[in-house]
Amino acid sequence: MSVKIGNIDLGEFPLLLAPMEDVSDPPFRYVCKQGGADMMYTEFISSEGLIRSAAKSRAKLDIFEYERPIGIQIFGSDIESMREATEIATLAGPDLMDINYGCPVKNVACRGAGSALLQDIDKMVKMTEAVVKATHLPVTVKTRLGWDDNTKNIEEVAERLQDIGIQALTVHGRTRAQLYKGEADWTLIREIKRNPRIKIPIFGNGDIDSPEKAANWRLEYGVDGMMIGRAAIGYPWIFREVKHFFATGEHLPGPSLLERVEACRTHFSKSVEWKGPKVGVFEMRRHYANYFKGLPDFKPYRTQLVKEENIDTIYTLLDEILDKYINVEPITELA
Structure with missing residues (x-):
């Protein structure tokens, strides 16, 4: 019903x-x-x-x-x-x-x-x-x-x-x-x-x-x-x-790295579009760690993402994350 x-x-x-x-x-x-x-x-x-x-x-x-x-x-x-x-x-x-x-x-x-x-x-x-x-x-x-x-x-x-x-x-x-x-x-x-x-x-x-x-x-x-x-x-x-x-009754496989990066990129671009560049960049910072939870040795990227203020540089970092981790197996289960 x-x-x-x-x-x-x-x-x-x-x-x-x-x-x-x-x-x-x-x-x-x-x-x-x-x-x-x-x-x-x-x-x-x-x-x-x-x-x-x-x-x-x-x-x-x-x-x-x-x-x-x-x-x-x-x-x-x-x-x-x-x-x-x-x-x-x-x-x-x-x-x-x-x-x-x-x-x-x-x-x-x-x-x-x-x-x-x-x-x-x-x-x-x-x-x-x-x-x-x-x-x-x-x-x-x-x-x-x-x-x-x-x-x-x-x-x-x-x-x-x-x-x-x-x-x-x-x-x-x-x-x-x-x-x-x-x-x-x-x-x-x-x-x-x-x-x-x-x-x-x-x-x-x-x-x-x-x-x-x-x-x-x-x-x-x-x-x-x-x-x-x-x-x-x-x-x-x-x-x-x-x-x-x-x-x-079965588990759906977790999101691929590409899906994670795409979702993060979409979230980021919408954030900048809706809130303006300064606030949009700042308020996105609380989300990065969760989008990429379970990736090994991710801390340096996370630190860069959280400190970075330039929009283009953030997009570049997301591309780098995709390139670096695309073949990393296994990614820790998130759910």
Whole structure:
């Protein structure tokens, strides 16, 4: 059976790209879409920033036709600001709106936004209701198990948010207190899926980093789909590899060196094109190590790529990497 969010048909078991701050920008989303992501989200966008027309927040509204279906994710601590931001974001033409109640970082949570709302479910419900009423688009939510081990309130959250009109829920299997440490625990996500009152799609997020784990957890926790975040950084092929494993029970061979270089080159050129040369070059630096993970003695190239500011020189370095490593066997398994 297909999973649907509103009128958006995502197929039988969709794999979603997680919204990651300073990562899930259009250049990264482009390579993930090519790698098989079924649905993607923008980086989270501050509602206050949108209302003030802050340049950084507005730039994050950029979405492209090839990315569809795509959701714009917003966060904030003020209900009226979230309502206004929803109206602004709706005009950018996404397929859905997503609310971030999961971000654990201090400058978000400590301002009463993101996962901080897990400490005030009544306010979370009112805020969500304001967003639902402010747009004709389906509204989805991403959150965590709770604020800490003593307040795992996700089951109540799921029911109450469904009751006021959200059309899908993604749960990251950690509390806010855990940040990204320890192991994700999906047992409460399974409880939500088993709750006969819950009718909306439930997506699991946290620690999906291999086809086997995706397949095992799909069976064990019964979710409607999965959201993959960190495992896709520098490795956009994770989506197609998971899908292949679901379909056949076998591993798809990892990407060839040529594929890795091509994906890195595409990501880099899109980054420069979208952000301008200076920022585009700078922000690409966090991705090189992952694109070429497992190549022996790669450190000198990585150092050069991270220091280099000249665009043509970076393209030359990528060509050199292809020439040098094209016959190197075996390349360490990445997935």
